[in-house]
Amino acid sequence: MGKSSKDKRDLYYRKAKEEGFRARSAYKLLQLNEEFHFLDDEHNLTKVVDLCAAPGSWSQVLSRKMFAEARDVAPEDKKLVAVDLQPMSPIDNVTTLQADITHPKTLARILDIFGNEKADFVCSDGAPDVTGLHDLDEYVQQQLIMSALQLTTCVLKPRGTFVAKIFRGRDIDMLYSQLGYLFDRVVCAKPRSSRGTSLEAFIVCLGYNPPADWEPHLDVNRSIEEFFSGCAMSRLQIADDAERLPAWTDGQRSIAEFMSCGGLQSFDSDATYHYDDEVLASLSDKASLDPVQSPTNPPYKKALELKRSGKLTRAV
Template sequence: MGKSSKDKRDLYYRKAKEQGYRARSAFKLLQLNDQFHFLDDTNLKRVVDLCAAPGSWSQVLSKKLFNDTTLEQQNERKIVAVDLQPMSPIDHVVTLQADITHPKTLKRILEIFGNEKADFVCSDGAPDVTGLHDLDEYVQQQLIMSALQLTTCILKEGGTFVAKIFRGRDIDMLYSQLGYLFENVVCAKPKSSRGTSLEAFIVCLGYKPPSNWKPRLDVDFSVEEFFSTCNLNKLQISDKLQDWHEEERKIAPFMSCGDLQSFDSDATYRLDDFKGDSILSLDPVQSPTNPPYKKALELKRSGKLTRAI
C-alpha cells in the first residue's frame, strides 16, 4: 500500500478544503496578516497578487477587501492577480495570464487601476525546487527581484510588499537591498509554514524609493540594469581603488506568526481527535485548469488512445 503524501496528512491541507481555499498557503497570508494587519486597513483599495496561481492568496484578499463592505467601497476596490498559468475565476478578482517582467503587464495593471498606484503587492511564487538548496535559493531570489521590479513601478509611496523567500547564507544581501527601498523589513515565519522548510516571508513596510529614481520596466533590461540608477547594490569607493569596501549588510528581525493555539504544520493529527468533526472525504476545491493528462483524456474519449499490444 502506498503512503499518503505529507500534504494529505497535514491538517492545514484539510482545513483549506473545508473552508473553500484552493491551497493550504491561504493560512500563511492569514497568519501574516494577524501579525502585521496590512489587510485590515480600511484605506486599502488597490491590491496586486503576483505569481498568484492557483489563487489561494487572491481568495484571502477578496474576502478581506470585499466581505462586509458597502457597495460604494466595493466599487473603489480592485484586486489584480497575475500568473503565467491560467487561473479559474475568483470573485472580485481580475486575473491576468501574463509575464510579471513584461512592460505590457505593468500597463494593463495600471489601466485596471485607472493609472493609480497600488497600496499592497504580494507574491507567493516559488520555483519548482530541485533539492539543491544553493540553486533553489538563487532561483527564488531572482524571482523575488523580478517581482520587486514590477512592484517599484506600481506601488505607491508608503505601500507594503510581501513575498516568499528561501533563507540561505546570502539572504542578508536581499535584506539590505529591500532595506534601501522600504522603511521596515521583517522576516516572518507563519506556523502554517513547515519548520523543516527554508521558506519564510519578507514583509516590507513603508515603500520609500529614492526621490530622483524613476523605475522603468524594459524587457531588454536585466535586473542589475533596472536597479543601476537606484544604487541598490552601491559600493563606497575612495580615491584609491584598493580601499573600497562594500556597504554593511543588514539582518532583518525574525518573527514567528500565528497564534500559540494554531496547528503545527509538521505534526500529523488524527481526525477522530477533533470531537464533533465529521470525517468525510472532501473533493478538491478547484479542478485543474490545464492538467497534463487533458490531452490523453481527449484522445481516450475519441477512441484514438488504445493500449499497445
Template sequence: MGKGSKDKRDLYYRKAKEQGYRARSAFKLLQLNDQFHFLDDPNLKRVVDLCAAPGSWSQVLSRKLFDENIDTDSEEKKIVAVDLQPMSPIPHVTTLQADITHPKTLARILDLFGNEKADFVCSDGAPDVTGLHDLDEYVQQQLIMSALQLTTCILKKGGVFVAKIFRGRDIDMLYSQLGYLFDKIVCAKPRSSRGTSLEAFIVCLGYNPPSSWIPKLDVNTSVDEFFQGCSFNRLVISDKLSHWNEEERSIAEFMACGSLESFDSDATYHDLPSSIANTISSLDPVQGPTNPPYKKALELKRSGKLTRSV
C-alpha cells in the same frame, strides 16, 4: 502521496478544502495578516497578486476586501492577479495571464487601476525546487527581484510588499537591498509554513524609494541597470585592488506568525479533537487543474494511441 493519508497528516491541507481555499498556502497569508494587519486597513483599495496561480492568496484578498456585510466603496476596490499559468475565475479578482517582467503587464495593471498606484503587492511565487539549496535560493531571489521591479513601478509611497523567500547564506544581501526602498523589513515565518522548509516571507513596510529615482520597466534592461540610483551596487570597478573592509551585515527582524493554538504544519495528529475526528473523510479538490500537463496523455490513452514501446 495518497489523498487519504495527506488529508489526515496535514490539517492545513484539509482545512483549506473545508473552507473553500484552493491551496493550504492561504493560511500563510492569513497568519501574516494576523501579525501585521496589512489587509485590515480600511483605506486598502488596490491590490496586486503576482505569481498568483492557483489563486489561494487571491481568494484571501477577495474575502478580506469584499466583505459581504460591507458594501461601502466596493466599486473602488480592485484586485489584479497575474501569472503565466491560466487561473480559474475568482469573485472580484481580475486575472491576467501575463509575464511580470514585461512592460505590457505593467501597462495593463495601471490601466485597470485607472493609472492609480497600488496599496499592496504580494508574491507567493517560487521556482520548481531541485533540492540543490544554493541553486534554489539563487533562482528564488531572481524571481523576487523580478517581482520587485514591477512592484516599484506600481506601488504607492507608504505601500506594503510581501514576498516568499528562501532563507540561505546570502539572504542578508536581499535584506540590505530592500532596505533602500522600504522603511522596515521583517522576515516572518507563519506557523502554517513547514518548519523543515527554507521558506519564509519578507514583509516590507512603508515603501519609500529615493526621490531622485524613477523606476522604468524595460525588457532590455538588466536588474543592475534598473536599480541604478538606489545605491544597490556600491562596487567600484578598478584595475587596482582596493583596501578590504568588512561591511556590517543587514539582518532583518525575524518573527513567527500564528498563535501557539494553531496547528503545527509538521506534526502528525493522531488524537484529534472530536469535532474534527468525526468529520474525517476524503474531500475532493476545491478547484481542479485548469490545464494539467498530463491532459494530452490521458486523451491519447483513452483513444488507444498511447502504447508502451518495448
C-alpha cells in the same frame, strides 16, 4: 497521492478544503496579517496585486478581506488583480491575467485596470520548481523576488506594503539590505503554517519609500542591476588604491528582524493531530468534499494529446 501521505494528514490541508481555499498557503497570508495587519480595514485597501498567484489561494484571502469583510470602501471602487504564467480558475472579484510579470505590457494592463492609480499592496507567493540543490534554489528564488520587485516599484504607491516568499540562505542579508533602500521596515517572518523543515519564509516590507529622484522604468532589454542603478541599491563596488591593486569590497549588509507568526494557539504544520471519538462520529455522517478548484488546462496537455494520437514520436 495516497490517503496516508503527509499532505493528506496535514491539518492545514484539511482546513483549506473545509473552508474553500485552493491551497494550504492561504493560512500563511492570514497568519502574516495577524501579526502585521496589512489587510485590515484601517488601511482601506482599494488596489491590490497578487503576483505569481496560481492556483489562487492568496487571491481568495485578499478577495474575502477586501470585499466580504471590509466595509469602509464601496466594492465598485476596489480592484484586485492576480497575475501568473499559468491559467487560473475564476475567483470572485478578482481580475486574472495570464501574463509575464517581467514584461512592460503586464504593467500597462495592471495600471489600465487600476485607472492609472497605484496599488496599496503587492504580494508574491511564487517559487521555482526546487531542485534540492539549496544554493541553486536560493539563487533562482532571489531572482524571482527581484523580478517581482521591479514590477512592484512601478505599481506600488508610497507608504505601500510588499510581501514575498523567500528562501533563507547564507547570502539572504544582501537581499535585506537592498530592500532596506526602498522600504522603511523590512521583517523576515515565518508563519506557523509553514513547515519548519522548509527553507521558506516571508519578507514583509512596510512603508515603500523610494528615492525622490528615482523613476522606475520596466524594460525587457535592461538587466535587474540596470533597472535599480539609479536608486542606490549598490552591489559590489571597486575600491581603488594607488599603492595596491583594485580590490572588491562588499556594500552594506544588514540583518532583518525575524518573527514567528500565528501564535502558539495556531496549529503546528509539522505535527499530526488526531480526532477524538466524538469528532470521528460526527464526521462519519458527512459526505466527502468536492475539489475546491476546477481543473485547468496544464501546459503539457497538447503534448499528451499528440502522444495519444501517435503524432509525437521520438527522433531516431
